[in-house]
Amino acid sequence: MKLDGKEQVAPTPFDAHEKIVRSTHRHTKDGYVADEYKPQEYPKAIAHDEETGEPVIARDAKHEAELKKASEKEKKVA
Numbered sequence: 575m576k577l578d579g580k581e582q583v584a585p586t587p588f589d590a591h592e593k594i595v596r597s598t599h600r601h602t603k604d605g606y607v608a609d610e611y612k613p614q615e616y617p618k619a620i621a622h623d624e625e626t627g628e629p630v631i632a633r634d635a636k637h638e639a640e641l642k643k644a645s646e647k648e649k650k651v652a
Contacts, residue, residue: 621645 619629632638
């Protein structure tokens, strides 16, 4: 790229760069090339503890279902 003012520079959002650089990637003559990007679903916060305000974290889909079932039971009791 020549910075002589004649070549148009297209801005790249920072997030786009982060998705490639922080995931597994290769370097080529054209720059970074991401290996197949797969967003990570778990662990994820599914709720917040009403007493402490801490997030309730699900480890996987099975754990998430268990937490939601327990939460529903608590709501019925209250």
